[in-house]
Amino acid sequence: MFEKAIDFIRALYGDREFIPLHEPVLGEKEKAYLADCIDSTFVSSVGAYVERFEREIARYTGATHAVATCNGTAALHAALTAVGVDAECEVITQPLTFVATCNAIRYCGAEPAFVDIDPRTLGMCPASLERFFKEHTREEATGPVNTATGRRVAAVVPMHTFGHPCEIDTIAEICGRYGVPLVEDAAESLGSFYQNRHTGTFGKAGVFSFNGNKILTTGGGGMIVTDDDALAARLRHLSTTAKLPHPWRYEHDEVGFNYRMPNLNAALGCAQIERLEELRNKKRKLAEIYKDFFGKIGIEFYSSPFGDASNHWLNALVLKGSEERDRFLRLTNDHGVMTRPAWEPMHRLSMYAACFRTPLPATDEMAARLVNIPSSANFTEGLFA
Ligand SMILES: *Cc1c(COP(=O)(O)O)cnc(C)c1O
Numbered sequence: 001m002f003e004k005a006i007d008f009i010r011a012l013y014g015d016r017e018f019i020p021l022h023e024p025v026l027g028e029k030e031k032a033y034l035a036d037c038i039d040s041t042f043v044s045s046v047g048a049y050v051e052r053f054e055r056e057i058a059r060y061t062g063a064t065h066a067v068a069t070c071n072g073t074a075a076l077h078a079a080l081t082a083v084g085v086d087a088e089c090e091v092i093t094q095p096l097t098f099v100a101t102c103n104a105i106r107y108c109g110a111e112p113a114f115v116d117i118d119p120r121t122l123g124m125c126p127a128s129l130e131r132f133f134k135e136h137t138r139e140e141a142t143g144p145v146n147t148a149t150g151r152r153v154a155a156v157v158p159m160h161t162f163g164h165p166c167e168i169d170t171i172a173e174i175c176g177r178y179g180v181p182l183v184e185d186a187a188e189s190l191g192s193f194y195q196n197r198h199t200g201t202f203g204k205a206g207v208f209s210f211n212g213n214k215i216l217t218t219g220g221g222g223m224i225v226t227d228d229d230a231l232a233a234r235l236r237h238l239s240t241t242a243k244l245p246h247p248w249r250y251e252h253d254e255v256g257f258n259y260r261m262p263n264l265n266a267a268l269g270c271a272q273i274e275r276l277e278e279l280r281n282k283k284r285k286l287a288e289i290y291k292d293f294f295g296k297i298g299i300e301f302y303s304s305p306f307g308d309a310s311n312h313w314l315n316a317l318v319l320k321g322s323e324e325r326d327r328f329l330r331l332t333n334d335h336g337v338m339t340r341p342a343w344e345p346m347h348r349l350s351m352y353a354a355c356f357r358t359p360l361p362a363t364d365e366m367a368a369r370l371v372n373i374p375s376s377a378n379f380t381e382g383l384f385a
Pocket residue numbers: 071072073074097098100101159185187188209210211220221222
């Protein structure tokens with residue numbers, strides 16, 4: 001059964017020696033914009049491509065503002081800081097995520113607290129979040145406080161796992177009711193919508209990543225989107241060393257960050273976003289091909305309950321348990337087909353093991369069963385037409 005899967009994936013990607021999990025699609029447009037950027041001499045964090053890329057992302061997502069950063073982790077750190085997360089606080093997130101979500105919380109000096117995922121969406125479970133507020137917080141003048149840790153709950157950070165939207169409208173409604181800012185980790189979900197609204201636009205702020213393995217890449221890069229004018233202004237200020245605008249004076253009014261996206265990276269982004277629909281279509285097609293194939297050989301292929309509203313960034317199988325998963329991982333990787341398990345859940349990493357958490361049965365189960373399989377958009381479609 002697993003051998004069939006290996007043969008199939010190898011055929012899909014032209015039987016190369018090594019098939020990576022996800023590689024970017026780059027071409028002439030990327031080279032042309034990069035060359036133009038170099039010719040302009042504006043290769044650093046001031047330049048026309050940065051502003052243009054911000055406008056493009058704002059337009060595509062429907063957000064009022066977009067602020068470009070040097071990577072997604074920096075975007076998360078700046079966004080959390082700007083919504084008021086500090087060393088006294090706690091931030092509710094899901095344990096099934098990339099470590100950057102929790103690291104950004106810790107950069108603020110705050111502590112993550114974990115609620116479970118919904119096994120259908122792989123994202124934060126709204127019922128688990130509601131239960132956290134009901135059973136573990138008391139209302140104070142500054143907002144909800146975790147009764148066990150004494151920490152103020154300063155933000156909720158759900159993540160759209162593998163690009164698939166979580167039930168973000170319900171999560172936004174709960175956050176609104178408890179008066180806690182919602183910051184979406186939409187790092188993986190550019191091109192994913194929830195009820196026709198782009199992921200990342202449901203709360204105070206949303207964060208995207210353009211790392212080399214994401215659906216769209218700038219080499220390294222990130223973006224914060226928000227509809228809040230004051231928050232956008234603060235994010236621009238914070239991410240550019242908090243320098244006061246002046247033609248020659250160098251004066252700063254707080255400890256800011258050097259988090260701005262360089263123009264070179266933005267040039268790449270401007271070229272990439274012109275392909276976003278093409279990439280999105282390719283990925284929809286790939287998910288369809290995989291679903292059909294794995295259905296036939298009796299292996300469960302993860303499908304989002306929201307179907308093609310997802311960008312289908314990273315495809316996943318749901319194996320029977322950790323033993324079968326490990327057998328699959330060993331066999332595929334031994335045959336040059338890169339696969340990997342879901343991230344080790346955050347509550348099992350030494351840095352976050354002591355963090356407050358509610359019961360996490362769905363996280364534990366799915367983490368033992370999920371495997372990501374090659375998902376690059378450059379597969380040979382013709383084979384399956
Ligand atoms: C990629 C990713 C990030 C961080 O992005 P970088 O650009 O690599 O810093 C954050 N959260 C999640 C869920 C991610 O997948």
